[in-house]
Amino acid sequence: xxxxxxxxxxxxxxxxxxxxxxxxxxxxxxxxxxxxxxxxxxxxxxxxxxxxxxxxxxxxxxxxxxxxxxxxxxxxxxxxxxxxxxxxxxxxxxxxxxxxxxxxxxxxxxxxxxxxxxxxxxxxxxxxxxxxxxxxxxxxxxxxxxxxxxxxxxxxxxxxxxxxxxxxxxxxxxxxxxxxxxxxxxxxxxxxxxxxxxxxxxxxxxxxxxxxxxxxxxxxxxxxxxxx
Numbered sequence: 001x002x003x004x005x006x007x008x009x010x011x012x013x014x015x016x017x018x019x020x021x022x023x024x025x026x027x028x029x030x031x032x033x034x035x036x037x038x039x040x041x042x043x044x045x046x047x048x049x050x051x052x053x054x055x056x057x058x059x060x061x062x063x064x065x066x067x068x069x070x071x072x073x074x075x076x077x078x079x080x081x082x083x084x085x086x087x088x089x090x091x092x093x094x095x096x097x098x099x100x101x102x103x104x105x106x107x108x109x110x111x112x113x114x115x116x117x118x119x120x121x122x123x124x125x126x127x128x129x130x131x132x133x134x135x136x137x138x139x140x141x142x143x144x145x146x147x148x149x150x151x152x153x154x155x156x157x158x159x160x161x162x163x164x165x166x167x168x169x170x171x172x173x174x175x176x177x178x179x180x181x182x183x184x185x186x187x188x189x190x191x192x193x194x195x196x197x198x199x200x201x202x203x204x205x206x207x208x209x210x211x212x213x214x215x216x217x218x219x220x221x222x223x224x225x226x227x228x
Contacts, residue, residue, distance in 0.1 A: 033123065033150060034069040038203045038214045044162055044194040048123070050148035053141065055157040056125075057165035060085065061093065061205050062188075063125055065212040066152060066164075068094035070123050076101065078117045080126040081110050082154075092210040115140050118149040125152040134158075162192035166205065183207045185215050 032047030040046040048054065048066065056062055060082075067077045067090065076099045079085050083104035091097050101121065106113040114126045118140070132140075137158060144151050153160070168187040183204045191198040202215035 033075060034073060035066055036069060036212045038201070038212050039065060039164075039188065042188055042190040042199045042201050043164075044190075044192045048150045048152075049161055050122070050150060051145040052161035053144060053151035053153060053157055053159070055160045055163040056152055056154050057167075058127075058154055059166050060089065061184075061212075062164065062166050063152065063154065064090050064093035064095050065205060067100070067123065067125070068211065070150075071096035071099045075099065075123055076121040077123040078103065078121045078125065080106050080114050080117060080124065081129060082125070082127050093206060094211050111136050111140060114151075115143050118144055118147055118151065121149065122147075123150045123152070125154065127154040128157075162190050162194075164188065164190050 032045045032049050034040070034047050035043060048070070054066075056066075063079075071077050072094065077095070078101040080103045082102070085102060085104070087097055087100075087102075090100065101117070103113060103117065110126065110129060111132050114124060118124045140151070141159065143149075151157075166186040166188050170185045171183070183206060185202055186205050187200055188203050188205075189198050189200045203212055204215050205212045207213040
């Protein structure tokens with residue numbers, strides 16, 4: 001009887017493991033929402049995964065870059081708790097304002113507002129004014145998965161698909177005390193549990209057209225490396 005019980009347990013474990021692998025495979029194969037190519041090369045899956053959350057730095061340019069392609073392709077986006085978001089800057093970055101919903105002052109019920117918006121819109125960004133309770137975060141995560149919505153959080157957030165931030169800025173277009181700013185070059189760093197090490201790359205954000213593009217090196221390549 002002991003050997004039979006051991007075999008039953010082993011069979012159950014193997015079955016659960018196979019089921020988990022199938023579920024993970026389906027999740028990895030789920031179509032992602034597109035992002036500019038300069039960012040797609042850094043993100044797991046090459047885009048924003050429906051049902052997943054992403055932790056962002058406070059850069060509005062980065063947020064606009066992630067909004068741009070989905071909104072242009074017909075997806076509605078929302079920004080919660082960002083009273084100083086500039087609509088004109090968003091438009092210049094390629095965001096379709098006709099598909100952008102702004103909730104600048106959600107108040108103390110910001111998490112409930114975010115969850116309600118996620119029920120109807122596929123891309124929701126929020127800047128939390130305070131730390132949320134673990135249970136509330138778990139319920140929101142469940143709702144995002146159920147609705148297959150993407151959550152972009154400006155600030156720390158648990159159990160994210162990836163953390164995305166920018167740094168090391170440098171401007172181009174300025175001569176010796178004169179000239180027009182043509183673009184800003186930044187290092188984008190993406191950290192994900194799907195990567196053994198963080199990925200980094202230099203991008204123009206914004207470039208001369210106001211969008212995001214690869215920063216071209218002298219050999220016409222884009223520097224992309226894993227941080228050790």
